[in-house]
Amino acid sequence: MTLLGERPRAAQHSIDWHRTSGRSAEHSGAERATPAPAALVAISHGTNSADGQAAIAALVEAVTLAHPELAVIGGFVDVQQPDVAASLGAVPPDIAAVVVPLLLSAGYHVHVDLQRETSAHDRVTTVSRALGPDDRLIDVLEHRLRADGFDKRVPGQEIVLAAAGSSDARAVHDCRTVGALLEQRLGVRVTVGFLSAATPRLACAVTAARLRGASVTVSTYLMAPGFFFDLTRAQSVGADRVTAPLLLPGETAPAPLVDLVVDRYLEAKEQAQIF
Known part of the structure; x- marks a missing residue:
């Protein structure tokens, strides 16, 4: 592939x-x-x-x-x-x-x-x-979204960018910048949800997006499968889809x-x- x-x-x-x-x-x-x-x-x-x-x-x-x-x-x-x-x-x-x-x-x-x-x-x-941040990361995020059937032309959609989170404000800012770049690329509202250390937490961000939008997609902003990706899926209850991380085995x-x-x-x- x-x-x-x-x-x-x-x-x-x-x-x-x-x-x-x-x-x-x-x-x-x-x-x-x-x-x-x-x-x-x-x-x-x-x-x-x-x-x-x-x-x-x-x-x-x-x-x-x-x-x-x-x-x-x-x-x-x-x-x-x-x-x-x-x-x-x-x-x-x-x-x-x-x-x-x-x-x-x-x-x-x-x-x-x-x-x-x-x-x-x-x-x-x-x-x-x-x-990150970098436009090439947006390229991969967009590819993962399209591979999971996301179509930006469908009205009423929202994306929640799932990020690991950090107690370092600079890292949190980096993740928010990536969210803004993805929103600009797709023309769809993007909220960043964090898995640890920062707010809003992913589960809360998904719930809020669900209340606003007809369809919610969680875009996984993680390098590879592991503990945080398992946590992403667990905290994405209510989302219509959860994309794969940037890297996949095989x-x-x-x-x-x-x-x-x-x-x-x-x-x-x-x-x-x-x-």
């Missing part, structure tokens, strides 16, 4: 950490090594769900296949192994690292956990922005997400002047 112009799967490429400059020894007197590009260390939250683990792994694999010139290393900020320290430790010591959080908003994990973990390493390391990761991860890497690399 292809999704949103997915990239075709390709044969696995090995990483050549040091490449010659292209001048022959005859002209230069010796081969000169060119440092490999900074490693892309993709750090997700982590989950006990086998489906969630497979879905995240597919995204990391898709980034690797799309950019074989990069060393792409996966890791986790919680629940799973390898943790951040072990993931950074897997990068050769003479190579810089750019940590890309596979997180939809910038909360405690981005601002505190990853900053602390990366500062403890004796290497050139920087942390990129979280994945599917190649959507091309917009692959491009977004790489763009976060390139942006952070440039800002940190890592070449």
Whole structure:
């Protein structure tokens, strides 16, 4: 099954950490090594769900296949192994690292956990922005909605964007921004409902939308299946449909997400002047 112009799967490429400059020894007197590009260390939250683990792994694999010139290393900020320290430790010591959080908003994990973990390493390391907000996330959300039969032309519809929630106001703001972008894209009222830490809670947002609209769709703003997706379905009583998360096991990761991860890497690399 292809999704949103997915990239075709390709044969696995090995990483050549040091490449010659292209001048022959005859002209230069010796081969000169060119440092490999900074490693892309993709750090997700982590989950006990086998489906969630497979879905995240597919995204990391898709980034690797799309950019074989990069060393792409996966890791986790919680629940799973390898943790951040072990993931950074897997990068050769003479190579810089750019940590890309596979997180939809910038909360405690981005601002505190990853900053602390990366500062403890004796290497050139920087942390990129979280994945959201970004229009490419809206592309995937819209695709999931259409796949579940949502038609924006039908009158009287409402969407509730189901987000994990955070005690960090910056993360909550990020989620609300995504809700506003989705509303602008579809021309349908979108309310953000949170599963924890922030308000309105998803169940309350669904109930309020049901009182206003003839049809309610819950758009799942989560990276992959797991605890929070189970909670989304449990708290969506009264909704007509609940869409799948952005990533699903058995599917190649959507091309917009692959491009977004790489763009976060390139942006952070440039800002940190890592070449």
